[in-house]
Each structure stands twice: as structure tokens, then as C-alpha cells.
Amino acid sequence: MELLGIIGGIGSGKSTVSALFRQLGAAIISADTIGHQVLRLPNTKRVVRERWGESVFDEDDEVDRRKLAAVVFADKKELAHLQSLTHPLIIEEVNRQRNEHEQSGVKLCVLDAPLLLESGLEHLVGLLIFVSAPAEVRWQRVKERGWSESEWKRRELSQLPLEEKSRRAHIVIDNSGDHEQLRTQVEAVVDMVYKRRNVCRAKTSIRD
Numbered sequence: 001m002e003l004l005g006i007i008g009g010i011g012s013g014k015s016t017v018s019a020l021f022r023q024l025g026a027a028i029i030s031a032d033t034i035g036h037q038v039l040r041l042p043n044t045k046r047v048v049r050e051r052w053g054e055s056v057f058d059e060d061d062e063v064d065r066r067k068l069a070a071v072v073f074a075d076k077k078e079l080a081h082l083q084s085l086t087h088p089l090i091i092e093e094v095n096r097q098r099n100e101h102e103q104s105g106v107k108l109c110v111l112d113a114p115l116l117l118e119s120g121l122e123h124l125v126g127l128l129i130f131v132s133a134p135a136e137v138r139w140q141r142v143k144e145r146g147w148s149e150s151e152w153k154r155r156e157l158s159q160l161p162l163e164e165k166s167r168r169a170h171i172v173i174d175n176s177g178d179h180e181q182l183r184t185q186v187e188a189v190v191d192m193v194y195k196r197r198n199v200c201r202a203k204t205s206i207r208d
Helices: 014-023 031-041 040-052 065-072 076-103 134-146 149-157 162-168 179-195
Strands: 001-008 028-029 108-112 127-132 171-174 204-206
Touching: 001 014, 001 162, 014 028, 014 031, 014 065, 014 127, 014 179, 028 031, 028 040, 028 076, 031 076, 031 108, 031 171, 040 076, 065 076, 076 108, 108 162, 108 179, 127 162, 134 149, 171 179
Parallel strands: 001 108, 001 127, 028 108, 127 171, 171 204
Antiparallel strands: none
């Protein structure tokens, strides 16, 4: 089974690309969903409360990811501490789901992980796909999520530079156009993986 990793800047459209892969028959492993589940574990909540206090919890006594993010993305040491707590559990669950999909006969699987490279998950995937979009397009998308510009820039600065992510990817998808252009590129990647896998191992740009 081929496992693809989706990387890119904040607001580049990584989740949209993953959804298109799903429509074309790929199984999706969402590290973000797994991260949500990890933060709901009693032991994780205990450690988070001891480290960052009640202010990062909501009225239902669950970790408020937005509040926690505001704390950890402002301090690299705090972010590293959170990652040391959650990432081993996330990796364990990613591997469990991967094995489950493989045993079910799935041929193509996508790991949707916003911080795939930063989280040390790169070794789990065979091919890295970088989703590219201009800064103004990405800013418009994150603004629609309710983010402030300072929050967006702070999050971006906590991640690897986009140039580094693009350099380490095997495939580049351009998401500056419309949905049909994006779908055409994803279809081309699926075709390459199934029919010409050796082509994917070299740096490849997919353009409509």
C-alpha cells in the first residue's frame, strides 16, 4: 500500500486535497482528528492541566485547542513539550490505522497531518505532496476561519519555511486556481501512483 503525506502552508488547501483523494478511492488518516482524540485522554488532560492550567480548558472540561495553541505557538519550548506528550500517541494510532487499511486491501492511503514534517511523521510516508498557494490566497482562507493576521503569521513562523517543505516534497500541486483545476491535478497524482510509481519518486510538479 502506498501512503502519501500532504504538506503545505496554512490555508494552502491540504484538507481539500485530502478530500479529493478520498473521492478518488483513497483512505484518509487524519492526524488532526487523532490529535483531538489524544487531547481527550484522561492522562493527557491531566498533564496539560498541570503544565498550562485551567485557562486552556473549556466549560465541558475538555482542552480548548484554540486557547492551548495560543500558548504553545508563542513559545517554542512549550510547543516542544506538547509535542513530546502527544506525538508518540499520534504516531501509534497512525500506524494502527495504516495496518488496518493495508489488511483490508486498501491500495492508496493519505496521511493528512498539518505538521507532518515538524512532527517527525515523514518517515511513515512513501511520497510527500506539497500543496502550493500564494500568500494572499492563503490569508483570505484563514481569515474566513476567524483567524487574525498576527495569529496566522505566528503559526507560520512556528513551522518549517514553505521553501523547505517544497524542497522536501516529491510532488507539487498548485492550488491557486479553481476546484476543477485542483481535482485534475489530484487525478493525475492518483494515476501516477497506480501506473507509473517510479515517476513519483523524482521531483514532479502537477499543473493543469
